[in-house]
Amino acid sequence: MMFMPKKTTISLIKCDVGSLAGHYVAPKPLSNVAQKNLKKATEEGLINSYQVFNVGDDLQLLMIHERGESNSEIHKLAWDTFKEASNKALELKLYGAGQDLLKTAFSGNIRGMGPGVAEMEIEERGSDPIVALAADKTSAGAFNFPLFRIFADPMSTAGLVIDPNMTGGFKFEVLDTVENRSIVLKCPEEMYELLALIGTVQRYMISRVWRARDDLICATGSITRLSKIAGKYIGKDDPVMVVRAQHGLPALGEILVPFMHSYLVEGWMRGSHWGPIMPVGLKDAKCTVFDGPPRIVALGFQIASGKIASDDDGKPMIADLFDDPAFDLARHEALENASMLRRMGEFEPARLGPEEMEYTTLRQILKKLKKRFKSG
Ligand code: F6R
Ligand code: MG
Ligand code: MG
Numbered sequence: 001m002m003f004m005p006k007k008t009t010i011s012l013i014k015c016d017v018g019s020l021a022g023h024y025v026a027p028k029p030l031s032n033v034a035q036k037n038l039k040k041a042t043e044e045g046l047i048n049s050y051q052v053f054n055v056g057d058d059l060q061l062l063m064i065h066e067r068g069e070s071n072s073e074i075h076k077l078a079w080d081t082f083k084e085a086s087n088k089a090l091e092l093k094l095y096g097a098g099q100d101l102l103k104t105a106f107s108g109n110i111r112g113m114g115p116g117v118a119e120m121e122i123e124e125r126g127s128d129p130i131v132a133l134a135a136d137k138t139s140a141g142a143f144n145f146p147l148f149r150i151f152a153d154p155m156s157t158a159g160l161v162i163d164p165n166m167t168g169g170f171k172f173e174v175l176d177t178v179e180n181r182s183i184v185l186k187c188p189e190e191m192y193e194l195l196a197l198i199g200t201v202q203r204y205m206i207s208r209v210w211r212a213r214d215d216l217i218c219a220t221g222s223i224t225r226l227s228k229i230a231g232k233y234i235g236k237d238d239p240v241m242v243v244r245a246q247h248g249l250p251a252l253g254e255i256l257v258p259f260m261h262s263y264l265v266e267g268w269m270r271g272s273h274w275g276p277i278m279p280v281g282l283k284d285a286k287c288t289v290f291d292g293p294p295r296i297v298a299l300g301f302q303i304a305s306g307k308i309a310s311d312d313d314g315k316p317m318i319a320d321l322f323d324d325p326a327f328d329l330a331r332h333e334a335l336e337n338a339s340m341l342r343r344m345g346e347f348e349p350a351r352l353g354p355e356e357m358e359y360t361t362l363r364q365i366l367k368k369l370k371k372r373f374k375s376g
Contacts, residue, residue, distance in 0.1 A: 003213060005123040008048075008306045009071070011063045012240045013078040013131050014222070015115035018097035019057035019088025023137075025286040026054040028091060033085040034061055041077050049307040051316050055297050056136030056287040057096070058116075058238050059085060062299070066306055069119040071133040075110040082115060114169050116222035118240045128303040129245040131255050131321065135277070135296040137287050138267035140223040140239040141201030142277060142294070146258035147172070147219060148198060150243070150250050151209050152187040160188075163249030168213040174198060181256070186212055202266060202356055211249065218250075219243040238267075245300075252321075259327060262334040262354045268292045272352050272360045274341060278334035281323025293338045298322050 019025040020257040031052050038050040038061065049066040054060055061078055065071075086098035102114035111117050122128065135142055149156040151170040169187045174197050176182065185194045197204040209219040221241040245252045259279040267291045268275030278293045285297050300319035302309035308316035344350035351357070 001220070001275075006306065007066065007068070007121055008124050008303055009059055009068055009074075009119060009121045010242050010303065011066050011069075011074055011078075012064065012118045012134070012222075013063070013075075013087075013110060013115055014055075014058045014060045014134060014238065014240050015078075015101065016057045016096065016099040016238070017059055017085040017101070018092075018094040018095060018099065022095055023057045023287065023291055026057055026059045026294050027094070028269060029088055030059055030085045030094075032060060033088050037077065037081040037084065038063065046073060046077060049309065049316055050319055051299070051301075053134075053282060053285075053297075055134045055170050055238070055285040056295060057099075058134070058136055060134050060240065062132055062308075064303065064306065064308055069121050070109050070111070072108045073103065075108070075117075076106055077112070078115065079106045080112050093219055100165060101179075111178060112224075113248070114224075116224050116240050118220050118222045118242045120217055120220045120244075122169075122217060122243050122244065122303070124305070125247060127247070129252060130301055130303055131243045131245060131252065132301075132327060133241040133243065133296060133301045134239075135265075135294060136238045136285070137241065137271075137292045137294040138265040138277065139202075139237045139271075140205045140207075140221055141203075141266070142265035142296075143221050143239060144198040144201050144204070144206050145263055147206045147209060147221075147241075148195070150255050151218065152191055152194065154188075156257050157250050158248055159254060163248065165213070166211070166250075168211070170218065171212050172198075172206050173208040173212045174204050175223050176204055177223065178203050182207070194212040202352075211354070216249075217244070248349040256298065256326075259298070259322065260330055262330045262337055262370060264337070265294050266352055266356065267294050267304075272357060272362070274292050274352065276334040276337035276341070279322040279330050280329045281320045283323065289338065290342060293334050296322070 034052040041047045047063045049064045051062040089097035100114040154160040170185045175183050205223050226235040262276040264274045265277050275292050275294050280295050298321040300321050310316050325347050341350045
């Protein structure tokens with residue numbers, strides 16, 4: 001009999017279904033809906049284990065199962081859960097209830113319907129450490145910089161220099177969100193070409209990374225352009241990402257190195273400004289000043305026999321990785337940079353350039369002024 005390696009799927013699906021006191025935080029009654037539904041789905045055997053959390057106003061469903069990527073039952077579970085949580089948000093008159101649910105009826109795949117999806121089917125290694133990253137008040141281009149540093153920058157990831165399993169480099173799938181096409185580039189050979197694209201974070205976004213020598217999947221991110229789906233501005237496409245670590249892949253610590261410093265991402269207030277990313281623990285995953293600064297959390301766990309490895313009480317063991325003084329410097333830098341940018345108010349480059357502002361409510365203001373311009 002042929003040996004069939006066990007395949008496990010990690011699905012991280014998120015949605016803004018409404019929040020407390022503005023776009024601040026998805027409160028407990030909403031995560032309770034998700035807890036209830038995912039618990040039931042586990043008892044019924046649809047999924048094997050799960051973790052519900054939130055980053056700012058986004059409700060996050062981390063689900064581990066054996067049904068592969070883009071599975072309609074898994075996506076329906078997420079869709080129904082977001083619908084039910086939206087109804088709860090409506091009932092409580094929370095702010096922006098159902099914000100990201102752009103379609104009314106589920107059509108088999110939740111992609112393109114509003115929620116963000118990062119999914120990865122893996123053949124379980126002897127031990128498979130995973131990091132799930134989720135950010136609020138920014139978009140998928142925010143992951144270009146850390147993904148480049150993790151999988152292509154030898155000054156950041158020592159394994160690219162020291163570990164023979166990694167010296168062959170990594171392949172990056174980049175989506176062109178304007179032309180709706182994609183390209184795969186291999187590093188180190190095509191590093192400069194990769195940078196030529198992904199430096200334009202508002203257009204080119206890294207969607208997948210594989211180890212070059214054996215095409216082992218290493219990272220996958222959610223890429224959505226809500227404004228394109230809806231045809232109008234409805235907030236930013238707060239992104240999620242799943243990354244595999246260790247044993248011939250970047251170590252956990254190498255995945256975290258890019259977050260020792262803050263860097264600028266697009267999003268923040270009204271999805272219209274450059275803002276400094278702030279790595280935070282789950283307790284600080286809520287957006288305040290100028291609706292930010294954009295926050296990112298990182299959860300570490302182990303995949304073991306189709307589940308998240310759990311403790312003696314059967315509770316999934318989740319490491320809240322940015323809940324650590326090692327990221328105090330980045331948080332401090334984020335605040336310093338936030339105050340510098342906010343001193344500039346609505347002047348570029350604190351505000352996004354005109355192309356991106358086209359997708360915001362500024363368009364209506366400019367339209368109003370149009371008639372009043374005199375030529376010459
Ligand atoms: C950004 C975001 C918020 C809102 C802002 C205005 O992604 O969600 O910054 O854009 O709070 O929100 P409304 O127009 O709902 O009052
Ligand atoms: Mg919101
Ligand atoms: Mg959000």
